[in-house]
Structures are given as C-alpha cells and as structure tokens.
Amino acid sequence: MPDALLRACDGHVTEASDDDTVLGMAPRWVASPATTAEVSAVMSAASTSGLAVVPRGSGTKLRWGNPPRRLDVVLDTTRLDRLVEHAAGDLILVTGAGRPLATLQEDVAASAQRLGIDPTRSGTIGGTVATGTSGPMRLRHGAVRDLVIGMTLVRADGVVAKSGGKVVKNVAGYDLAKLLTGSFGTLGVITEVAFRLHPVPGERRWVTVSVDGPDAAQDAVQSLVHSQQVPVAVEVDWDGATGTVAALLEGHAEATEECAATVARELGDDSHVSGSAPPWWGEDLEREGPRDRGSSRTLVRVTHEIAGAGRLLRATGDLRERCGVLASYRGSPAVGVGCAVLDGEATTVVAAVDHLRATAAALGGAVVVLEAPDAVRDRLDVWGPATALDLMRSVKQRFDPGGVLAPGRFVGGI
Template sequence: MTAAHEALLRACDGHVTEGSDADAVHGMAPRWVASPATTAEVSAVMTAAAGDGLAVLTRGTGSKLRWGNPPHRLDVVLDTTRLDTLVEHAAGDLILVTGAGRLLSTLQDDVAGSGQRLGIDPTRSGTIGGTVATGTSGPMRLRHGAVRDLVIGMTLVRADGVVAKSGGKVVKNVAGYDLAKLLTGSFGTLGVITEVAFRLHPVPRERRWVTVPVDGPAAAQAAIQELVHSQQVPVAVEVDWADGRGSVTALLEGHADATHECADTVASALGAGAAICDLAPDWWGADLATTDATSGHSTSDDGDGSGGGPTLVRVTHEIAGAGRLLHAITELEERYGVVASYRGSPAVGVGCAVLDGEAATVVAATESLRAAATAIGGAVVVLEAPDAVRDRLDVWGPATALDLMRSVKQRFDPAGVLAPGRFVGGI
C-alpha cells in the first residue's frame, strides 16, 4: 500500500476502492475511487491528493461523465453519492439545503409533501452536484431561470482542500464575487461542490399543455413568436423536430379556472390543429443526455459510449433565430446524409440535436451546424459522441474569453489537480 493510498483511506474513513474499467472516464481508469460522506472528508481527500499531486475527477451517478474533454490525467475519482443528506428544508421560506450527492428525483420527493418543487425539470437520473456542475436545465427554465438562477448558496472544497462557502439561505441580491455562480457549469474544474442551497417554488394547482403541429421552419418560428409574445406568459415553450416538421408546445400553470382560460386563449391564437391536454406530450423534457431524441434508445452501444451510436449536441441561439436553426437542422440530412432531430426550448435559445450517421459525415454535419448557430448568436457543444466522432472534433468549439477562463482556473487550481483538461480549451 502506497502512502497516497493510506492518506486517502484516512481521509474518508476507509471508503476507498481500487479503480477499475467500470470507473473509467473516456477509457482512462483511475487508480482509486474515494467516497467521502462529509465536507470535512472531501477536504481531507483533496488535501491528500494535492499533497501527492494526484489528479481528481468528481463523479455523482456518472450519467454525464462522457461530457467534456477526456482528462489529461486521472488518479482519483471522488464519488459524491454518500454526500446525500438533506441538510435543511425551510418550507415557509421556500429554501432547501442539500448534500451534492442527493438524487434530484429524491429531492423533488422531499419537498413535494409541502407543495413545493425545485424548478429543474424533468426528474433526471443524476445528482444535485452533477446537475449544478454541468448547468443542466429543463423546460421550466423559461419561468424559473437556469440552474444558476436557482442556486442561492454553496459549500465547496478547493483544490488545496480549503473549505469555502458562497451565498447563504436568504434570497437576495448581493455584491461581490459569487462563487456559486462561477462553479455552476464549470464541470468540476474549479472546486468540489459538497452542499447547495436552492430557492424553491410552489407546485401549481393546475397544468395544461397546448400543442400545435408545425410543417416547416417558418411555421415553427411563427408559433414560437406567438407564444413568446403572448400575454398568457407560458411557463415553458418546447419544440420537437424531425424530418422538417414537428410540434411546438406551451405549458401553462396556475389556478384551475385561470389556467383553463389561458389555455383556450393560447390554442385559439395558435390556430388550426392546436390541441389542449392535461398531460405532457410523451417527449416533453426527455433527458437527451442519455437517450436518442427520436427513438428513446441509448446513445451508446456500451457503458462508456465509445462503441458507436448517435451524437448528441447542445445548441444555443438567439430567440429570433429558432426558425433558421430548424432549417439548418433539416438540411443536414440532404447535405450530409445524417439523420437529424432536435428538441429544445426556443424561447430561451437552448436545445439538443441528435445526429446519426457515419463518423465522417456526422463530423461535417456538426461543423455545419456550428457555423449556422454562430450566425444566429449561438454555439454548438458536443455532449455525447462515439470516439470516432469525438476524436475529430473540438467538443467545446470556439470560445470567447478563454484567457480569462484560464486565469480563473490558474487562481483556483494552480497545480491542475481538478479534472485537468476537461473544460473549454483544455482547461
């Protein structure tokens, strides 16, 4: 047993195992997997790792480990699933504090009895820490904001083992350096999230979905604009798209009578074919991190996604450019021979496309889609892809303010201990 192994064992009360292929990240297996149960134990793990120059990658359930670049090196996987304590739920203040390893689905169950919810939908398979670290949001982002807008406080452990806190349990505007916002979406490259404080929202009494079929990008753009500018204020606006056609759906919530009236008004405005339902469409908010947008099949043939399957990309765009984006996606099959589908939130300018085909054609299609997104103020990030595709692409694509991001990484993690190379520009 090495000194480094002994230090890790002491750090988390013996909860250290040898790394295996099952723990591999992009085919790279760690030497050890450490499973701390408290912030203090995380601090001790990071102190030991920093002292021995060990590279550490944080993992929750592992549902998004294929996202981002392969790490430059990997010695320790820090498993957060034992950090699953519900620390506090102040129902009267609509505030919750939870360990980063708690499942999002469990957390929603925790607060449902009080008629509350965390405004991240749908119920996903990952942990709270993973959701925050990857900045993953669902359809309700239009009403409640992105994940970063729901986080009001955070406890984290720096690369050198020092514990830091940001924000608190009060919903208010504050001046200064907001670490919680900085770590949200940082893919574990700046610190290990151990606890998160969230603002909650009440569960509405009634929910109604209004769906209209759209044939062609122009019809989709018209429906999106109608909903975006509607005085009925939808909670979410989603589009489901394949083969040059699809549907646009709005979610309306509130008191029963008012919601029914709003749904009638929206359906009338959307015109012929609009339908009202009290259940979400089957595709609504499906977690495209692990499923094909059209078939519901896994995006990988094996456990680490290297064997083949479709490529999943996240696309951002200006709201007014939604129609142009759908047109670009529709053209991909004709120009490159790939099967392309899309699902997203056009009213906030973010969604996911699934591209399926030979590796060379998928690469060409991705670069084409990247150019189209750039022209409408957006970008394309490759989330899931077979190695044959991933190896030929910069998964993050061109980035602005890269020098600033490198400076922040250097300040937080000068030794490159945390997930080295995983983020934009190989940070």
C-alpha cells in the same frame, strides 16, 4: 495507495474498475467521502501527493467534455446524500451534492413545493449543477444557476469555501456559486447547495400544435413568446422536417383553463389543449441521448437567438441532404437552447457539426458536442470556439494552479 487518502474517507477508498474510466482514462482509486470535511481531506491528500481528481455523482454526464489529461482518483459524491435543511416557509432548501434530484423533489413535494429543474433526471444535485443542466421550466424559473443561492465547495488544495447563503437576496462576497455552476468540476468539488424553491401550481395545461416546416415552427414559437398568457415553458420536438410545438401553462384551475384556451386560439385551429403532457415532453435529448460507449450517435447542445429558431430547425433538416446525417432536435426555442442527435458516419457527423456551428454562430450561439463516439471526438473540438478563453484560464490558474481537478476536461483543455 497514499495513507492520507485512505484515512481521508474513513477507509472508503477502493481500487478502481473498468466502470470507473472517464472517456478512456482509467483511475487508480475511487474515494467516497460522506462529509465536506472528508472531501476536504481527500483533496488535501491528492494535492499533496500530486494526484489528479475527477469528481463524479451518478455518472450520467461523465462522458461529456474532454477526457482528462491525467486521472488518479475518482471522487464519488453519492455518499453526500443528505437533506441538510428545508425551510418551507421561506421556499429555501439546502442539500448535499450527492442527493439524487428525484429524491430531492420528493423531499419538498409534501410541502407542495418543487425545485424548478425538470425533468426529474436520474443524476445527483451536484452533477446537475456542475454541468449546468436545466429543463423546459427554465423559461419561467431560469436556468440552474438562477436557482442556486448558496454553495459549499472544496478547493483543489482542500480549503473549504462558502458562497451566498440561505436567503434569496444575498450579495455578500464574490458569487462563487455562479462560477462553479457549469464548470464540470474543474474549479472545486461541490458538497452542498442552497436553492430557491417554487410552489407547485394547482393546475397544468399543455397546448400543442403540429408544424409543417421551420417557418411554421418559428411562427408558433413567436406567437407563444409574445403571448400575454406567459407560458411556463415552450418546447419543440423536431424530426428534421416536421414537428410539434408545445406550451405549458400553470396556475389556479379556472384561470389556467382560460389561458390555455386563449393560447390555443392564438395558435390556430390545429392546436390542442390537454391536461397531460405530450409523450415526448420532458424527455430531454440530454437525458435520452446516447449513453453507452458503443453508441454510434452524437449528442450536441445548440444555443441560438430566439428569433433564429426557424433557421436552426431548417439547418438540422438540411443535414441529411448536405451531409448524409439523420438529425432530430428537441429543446426550448423561447430561451434559445436545445439538443440535436446526429446519426451517421464519423466523417459526415463532423461535417454536420461544422455546419450547425456555422449556423449557430450566425445566430449568436454555439454548438457543444456532449456525447460522441471516439471516432467523432478524435476529429473535432467538442467545445468548439470559445470567447474569453484567456480569462477562463486565469480563473483556473487561480483556483487550481497545480491542475489537480479534472485537468483538461473543460473548454480549451482547461
């Protein structure tokens, strides 16, 4: 073990175990820095010694993306678990990247505030930002990248950089925070993040309607998208043939009740208003999808034009007859993103992914395989076709010319 690496974390460097493997690649060491300065020292030591590093939070998304081409050090960020600042009056929060999302939501709940990322997943803030994982409320509050207003990061060579600040309207410098969001740890190690917060509403109501067939689902989604009541979230739960469309409305108690009643009338006699969420609400398939290495299921993320939600649902329903694959789908059709779980033999799942990719491409979207058995991964490109690949490679070269950070994990083997 390089002495510089051991000194970098004040001794918090251990030999790696089988639990530290990343998609079959076994590291030699696990470094657990507690401050930005220690992360900087780890990256500086790794860069000098030519060691490849993969950042890791709680590890819930570690099976996403490509296997790294090489791996020497897993940089565990869970000791970066500190609430740096909460300016409740300004609806601003700064937190360490290793803080669990659930803990952060508890931090701000006492001030009747929340971070608009739902559901409350088990992952860390850094992992949530690095993978760009959002939830149902992205319709109202935007995706993760829209909530980030500042970031502290460490480059592959150990240099500390900052982007944005602690005010919502900050335009100083290049927006590195947006660039790092969703980059899977290939451009820098996130150590602190500044977020905009939102007030907790006084009342919440869910309006649900059962739909029989993709056309009925599309009609319900369009009704909600164009409703003057402006839902906070619109979600669909689909088993391949039938499903449920649900909308969340929030605000003052009396107004919310009235808005929910209006939405129910717009959706028809089969709709239902409730003060509690449907049992599946917030249980994003990204969260409950296959996790263990022995799972035979494949989890994919699908994007599409809003108007194409019905065609996409029909395509998932067709997979059983077309490919012999069972498929379920859950997502946010009003923003054109969701997840499907595919269950079948490797060859048939690959055919199903190809069919979904062709459908999504025709709808202005794409399909990314998030988790899959090795037999499926070996037969396809998990990221699929990508636009602006030359530009992304150029950015990677500029940020990490030595290929130190998560080499090969991202689109096109970046």
